[in-house]
Amino acid sequence: MDGHFLAGSVVLHQMPFVDESGTSGPPVICDVKPMVVVEDTPDGVSLWLPAGTPTKLSLPVPRDRPRPWRPGEWELVDSVWSRWNALFLMGPADWHATWVWWSPDWESLGWYVNLQEPFVRTGDGFHVRDLQLDIVVPPDRTWRWKDVDDLERAVDLGVISRPIADRARVEADGVIERIGRGEPPFTEDWAAWRPDSTWPSPSMPGHHLGGRQVPWSSPLSR
Numbered sequence: 001m002d003g004h005f006l007a008g009s010v011v012l013h014q015m016p017f018v019d020e021s022g023t024s025g026p027p028v029i030c031d032v033k034p035m036v037v038v039e040d041t042p043d044g045v046s047l048w049l050p051a052g053t054p055t056k057l058s059l060p061v062p063r064d065r066p067r068p069w070r071p072g073e074w075e076l077v078d079s080v081w082s083r084w085n086a087l088f089l090m091g092p093a094d095w096h097a098t099w100v101w102w103s104p105d106w107e108s109l110g111w112y113v114n115l116q117e118p119f120v121r122t123g124d125g126f127h128v129r130d131l132q133l134d135i136v137v138p139p140d141r142t143w144r145w146k147d148v149d150d151l152e153r154a155v156d157l158g159v160i161s162r163p164i165a166d167r168a169r170v171e172a173d174g175v176i177e178r179i180g181r182g183e184p185p186f187t188e189d190w191a192a193w194r195p196d197s198t199w200p201s202p203s204m205p206g207h208h209l210g211g212r213q214v215p216w217s218s219p220l221s222r
Helices: 148-156 162-181 188-192
Strands: 010-017 028-041 044-049 053-060 074-081 085-090 096-102 108-116 120-122 125-127 130-137 144-146
Touching: 010 044, 028 074, 096 162, 108 162, 108 188, 130 148, 130 162, 148 162
Parallel strands: 010 125
Antiparallel strands: 010 028, 028 044, 028 053, 044 085, 053 074, 085 096, 096 108, 108 130, 120 125, 130 144
16 A cells, blocks of 8 residues: 555654754654554554564663653663563554553553554654653553653643643543443453564664654644
8 A cells, every 4th residue: 555554564663752842952763663564554553562672762861850851861772672562553643542462471451542643654664752641551441540740741841832732631531431431442352362473573773763853743733
């Protein structure tokens, strides 16, 4: 399909750090995950991230610094996605992604909802701006907020604007209603899902990714 990635291909899921106040300069990549495409259609994208995948993530300097971190307050380091098998589900206009996740030995752990701006396609995958706020949903569909304080601090510092934060909360409220009703993808069907045995193990590209500047524009004005 033109402009879309084939199932089984390896792409990069990258997160830019965007400071809407402009204090931190241009957006730069602060998180990189190589992932396998499960499906890429006009209706949505699903990406497979197996436990054991090498990644790059940002860590604060010093390590106990609260989010968000400005330039000079974090570093991009090599890491390994080791605690979960995860399937990322993203709609083309959604302000969230739903991660279906399992332990490395395939115990179903439920879902993780990552509030984010709608994804942007790139030549090698997808750019996704994280909006700090998350929802953790165990298999029984009870749920809890995660990182509420991180979002508020980001708004206070001007890193995330109030309109963007408000849009994320509206999205979260809608997702919580779907969780309560047991609507897809919050169904038991996912517990039995398994990846295709022919898919490759995703790996990091050989070229340097750290600190690379990327374009960004507010999705509220696109």
